[in-house]
Amino acid sequence: MGLGTVGSGVSKILAHKKDHLEKVAGRPIELRGILVRDTGKKREHQPPKDLITNNADEILANPEIDIIVEVMGGQKSAFSYIMKSISLGKHVVTANKEVMARFGTDIMDAAHNNGVKVMFEASVCAGTPIISPLSNDLVTNNISKIHGIINGTTNYILTRMSQDSMSFEEALSEAQRLGFAESEPANDIEGTDAAYKLAILSTLAFKTRVMDSDVYTEGISGLNPNDFIYAEDLGYRIKLLSIAAKHNSRIQMRVHPALVPTNAMIANVNGVLNAVEIQTDLAGRILFHGQGAGSLTTTSAVISDIVAIARSRSDRKYEVDFRLDASTDIEDIHSLNTKYYLRLIVNDMPGVLAQITRILGELKISIASIIQKAAYQTNHSAEIVIMTHESNEQSMQTAVKLINDLETVHQIGSMIRVEDFSTDNS
Amino acid sequence: MGLGTVGSGVSKILAHKKDHLEKVAGRPIELRGILVRDTGKKREHQPPKDLITNNADEILANPEIDIIVEVMGGQKSAFSYIMKSISLGKHVVTANKEVMARFGTDIMDAAHNNGVKVMFEASVCAGTPIISPLSNDLVTNNISKIHGIINGTTNYILTRMSQDSMSFEEALSEAQRLGFAESEPANDIEGTDAAYKLAILSTLAFKTRVMDSDVYTEGISGLNPNDFIYAEDLGYRIKLLSIAAKHNSRIQMRVHPALVPTNAMIANVNGVLNAVEIQTDLAGRILFHGQGAGSLTTTSAVISDIVAIARSRSDRKYEVDFRLDASTDIEDIHSLNTKYYLRLIVNDMPGVLAQITRILGELKISIASIIQKAAYQTNHSAEIVIMTHESNEQSMQTAVKLINDLETVHQIGSMIRVEDFSTDNS
Numbered sequence: 001m002g003l004g005t006v007g008s009g010v011s012k013i014l015a016h017k018k019d020h021l022e023k024v025a026g027r028p029i030e031l032r033g034i035l036v037r038d039t040g041k042k043r044e045h046q047p048p049k050d051l052i053t054n055n056a057d058e059i060l061a062n063p064e065i066d067i068i069v070e071v072m073g074g075q076k077s078a079f080s081y082i083m084k085s086i087s088l089g090k091h092v093v094t095a096n097k098e099v100m101a102r103f104g105t106d107i108m109d110a111a112h113n114n115g116v117k118v119m120f121e122a123s124v125c126a127g128t129p130i131i132s133p134l135s136n137d138l139v140t141n142n143i144s145k146i147h148g149i150i151n152g153t154t155n156y157i158l159t160r161m162s163q164d165s166m167s168f169e170e171a172l173s174e175a176q177r178l179g180f181a182e183s184e185p186a187n188d189i190e191g192t193d194a195a196y197k198l199a200i201l202s203t204l205a206f207k208t209r210v211m212d213s214d215v216y217t218e219g220i221s222g223l224n225p226n227d228f229i230y231a232e233d234l235g236y237r238i239k240l241l242s243i244a245a246k247h248n249s250r251i252q253m254r255v256h257p258a259l260v261p262t263n264a265m266i267a268n269v270n271g272v273l274n275a276v277e278i279q280t281d282l283a284g285r286i287l288f289h290g291q292g293a294g295s296l297t298t299t300s301a302v303i304s305d306i307v308a309i310a311r312s313r314s315d316r317k318y319e320v321d322f323r324l325d326a327s328t329d330i331e332d333i334h335s336l337n338t339k340y341y342l343r344l345i346v347n348d349m350p351g352v353l354a355q356i357t358r359i360l361g362e363l364k365i366s367i368a369s370i371i372q373k374a375a376y377q378t379n380h381s382a383e384i385v386i387m388t389h390e391s392n393e394q395s396m397q398t399a400v401k402l403i404n405d406l407e408t409v410h411q412i413g414s415m416i417r418v419e420d421f422s423t424d425n426s
Numbered sequence: 427m428g429l430g431t432v433g434s435g436v437s438k439i440l441a442h443k444k445d446h447l448e449k450v451a452g453r454p455i456e457l458r459g460i461l462v463r464d465t466g467k468k469r470e471h472q473p474p475k476d477l478i479t480n481n482a483d484e485i486l487a488n489p490e491i492d493i494i495v496e497v498m499g500g501q502k503s504a505f506s507y508i509m510k511s512i513s514l515g516k517h518v519v520t521a522n523k524e525v526m527a528r529f530g531t532d533i534m535d536a537a538h539n540n541g542v543k544v545m546f547e548a549s550v551c552a553g554t555p556i557i558s559p560l561s562n563d564l565v566t567n568n569i570s571k572i573h574g575i576i577n578g579t580t581n582y583i584l585t586r587m588s589q590d591s592m593s594f595e596e597a598l599s600e601a602q603r604l605g606f607a608e609s610e611p612a613n614d615i616e617g618t619d620a621a622y623k624l625a626i627l628s629t630l631a632f633k634t635r636v637m638d639s640d641v642y643t644e645g646i647s648g649l650n651p652n653d654f655i656y657a658e659d660l661g662y663r664i665k666l667l668s669i670a671a672k673h674n675s676r677i678q679m680r681v682h683p684a685l686v687p688t689n690a691m692i693a694n695v696n697g698v699l700n701a702v703e704i705q706t707d708l709a710g711r712i713l714f715h716g717q718g719a720g721s722l723t724t725t726s727a728v729i730s731d732i733v734a735i736a737r738s739r740s741d742r743k744y745e746v747d748f749r750l751d752a753s754t755d756i757e758d759i760h761s762l763n764t765k766y767y768l769r770l771i772v773n774d775m776p777g778v779l780a781q782i783t784r785i786l787g788e789l790k791i792s793i794a795s796i797i798q799k800a801a802y803q804t805n806h807s808a809e810i811v812i813m814t815h816e817s818n819e820q821s822m823q824t825a826v827k828l829i830n831d832l833e834t835v836h837q838i839g840s841m842i843r844v845e846d847f848s849t850d851n852s
Binding site for chain 2: 013017020021024121126127128129132133136137138139140141147206208210214216222223224226227230231233234236238241243246247249250251252253254256257258259260261263264265268269280281282283284285286287288289290291294296297299300301303304307308328329330331333335336341343371373383385387413414416417418419420421
């Protein structure tokens with residue numbers, strides 16, 4: 001139900017990854033119907049026409065449909081379709097934080113009474129796992145506190161205000177230009193979106209019915225560029241934090257700008273990224289960090305929930321998959337290409353560098369920088385550090401051997417590989 | 427099987443959290459036998475005597491036992507007990523990274539053929555979820571790369587070498603004194619332990635049989651304090667990284683010290699903490715950060731695996747739990763106690779500060795620092811920043827109102843709460 005940003009992603013990936021999903025779910029997963037408002041609308045992603053309908057009952061009444069995926073957003077019709085699906089014995093996967101924050105308990109009660117599952121990993125932090133770790137992996141623990149950055153729009157604005165001394169208005173309009181903020185930004189910048197998500201996490205963590213209206217909420221529009229400068233001077237950054245803490249039998253929930261120490265992990269979460277830290281009695285403090293919004297990452301969460309439901313109905317429920325389906329070669333370290341840091345102790349005399357750079361040059365190892373670090377009078381030696389551009393490991397190992405054999409070189413201090421993540425997809 | 431650090435934790439928490447575990451698992455979880463080498467040994471944690479045996483067959487032959495928990499460590503007998511349990515139709519939960527890295531595929535094949543589950547969340551990063559997110563939450567994704575800090579001992583040593591210019595030997599002996607390193611530290615400092623864990627993660631991510639011996643491994647004992655200083659100058663920190671990447675049909679796996687950019691999240695993982703980043707095609711890059719070793723956190727993972735197996739055999743399999751079992755009050759924001767940052771624009775004239783500090787003093791808000799930030803000639807105003815000690819929110823809001831009413835105060839620039847996490851349990 002819904003063929004917007006998320007719905008299109010789900011429809012596309014269900015088709016693209018059909019074989020993969022059948023393998024991991026233990027059964028085929030088929031898209032059987034798509035609810036849209038306007039069946040005639042031109043779309044970038046165009047699923048098969050015969051799947052599309054503007055009549056919800058056609059989908060709800062189809063006995064062959066086991067799972068309803070609600071990705072329409074909004075409140076009223078989404079909630080009524082979810083409840084109707086449950087009453088008809090259909091499982092539900094939803095990405096709807098508003099509905100889950102306001103009516104989550106009613107929905108889960110109905111699901112329990114009707115023996116169906118309702119899953120909503122996508123409603124908080126999109127594809128970054130947080131609902132499932134809270135519900136499964138950390139189930140042994142008592143949770144004392146959850147805090148985090150769970151709205152990407154405001155984190156983008158705060159990052160720009162902090163790193164580039166922009167005003168709130170400048171940063172907001174840039175975020176709007178880049179598609180990170182909506183033209184009606186109130187929901188994000190006033191903290192409402194974060195309050196929905198915090199209400200969901202609190203209900204899960206503390207098993208207490210809370211609503212978004214129980215969350216004290218303050219937005220970021222009042223912040224001034226000077227605050228960021230002064231905060232940095234004092235050793236802090238400013239983040240829109242969402243915090244839920246349990247004090248004995250009372251829960252405190254709040255969303256507001258906060259000063260956080262510069263060296264805290266959460267202070268280093270930048271741009272549109274999200275992070276949530278969960279404090280537990282046994283497993284300590286655990287931080288989850290990743291994208292919190294976007295079509296594909298939300299699709300990842302929605303489909304993983306679908307797979308979980310499919311697995312639970314087959315023999316493969318909750319099974320860690322260690323079985324092999326790829327014949328893959330192990331790459332030798334010699335074929336690695338990376339940058340290198342090389343520290344050498346050499347004779348402090350002319351001509352030594354020429355010998356070293358000749359060896360590197362002949363092996364096609366290109367030098368990014370050479371710095372002489374220290375000279376030792378006692379034994380006329382000097383310490384130099386060489387940073388290379390991306391080079392081949394085998395060539396580098398050969399070079400190190402040849403350099404070590406030079407009479408003018410006392411010692412290879414260190415050869416350390418550099419991982420600057422610059423070639424990583426991001 | 428096993429009553430060492432982890433086994434004692436599991437035995438203790440199964441007793442302490444009996445009711446909680448029965449609720450979340452949907453059935454009681456009972457400890458029915460404990461295998462030890464020496465039944466007469468005095469132990470800090472002493473479970474009921476009649477549970478303890480030194481005869482493995484007593485446990486294996488007991489038809490009432492559904493799940494074997496293997497927390498003995500080591501290779502040979504652990505592996506044979508795991509295989510025997512599987513052949514007898516018992517589920518297995520293990521924390522044994524060595525066995526899973528070397529024989530994981532055989533074990534999972536046997537489990538599949540015998541219709542039982544083998545779970546091993548505790549084998550990598552203890553209670554910080556990583557096996558389950560890879561197997562369940564991220565199941566829709568193709569994984570292209572995993573990298574991280576998965577050995578706490580070496581990360582502690584590297585942190586001390588970096589932050590306090592210690593030599594490797596000094597840092598190692600401190601780690602040994604504090605119990606973070608063993609008296610025979612080779613397994614950690616040579617990278618062997620990390621290679622076990624990386625082999626497990628690679629098998630899960632790439633569905634290819636890999637062993638610890640397939641991982642190129644280099645330890646940290648050759649690093650020199652100068653390397654940390656020079657690296658910092660160049661904008662890097664030194665970490666023992668474990669990296670597994672897929673290039674088309676080839677997998678590259680390596681554990682070695684690496685320079686990582688200072689501003690990368692992974693560069694800011696300090697002390698005994700662990701972090702793993704997973705790169706996916708849909709959900710982007712996701713980082714998991716937390717404790718990687720310790721009795722209670724490992725216990726958290728072991729028991730969550732037990733609960734997962736118990737749930738899969740009941741009606742509650744894979745169910746997100748939103749049902750309420752606590753009557754908890756919501757705390758008003760007024761009862762919050764925290765530190766505050768206050769920015770004011772005031773008349774640049776004597777006596778103003780006295781008025782402000784009097785208001786704060788009367789409301790029992792204690793000042794940590796006052797800094798005059800800027801003076802504006804044009805309108806004779808000055809900007810001042812006040813940091814308070816921990817104070818009450820209601821008092822603070824009253825203070826802000828009273829300060830705002832002062833004729834000498836032009837404007838309350840900002841009032842931002844400070845979260846320095848100093849009161850958090852950690």
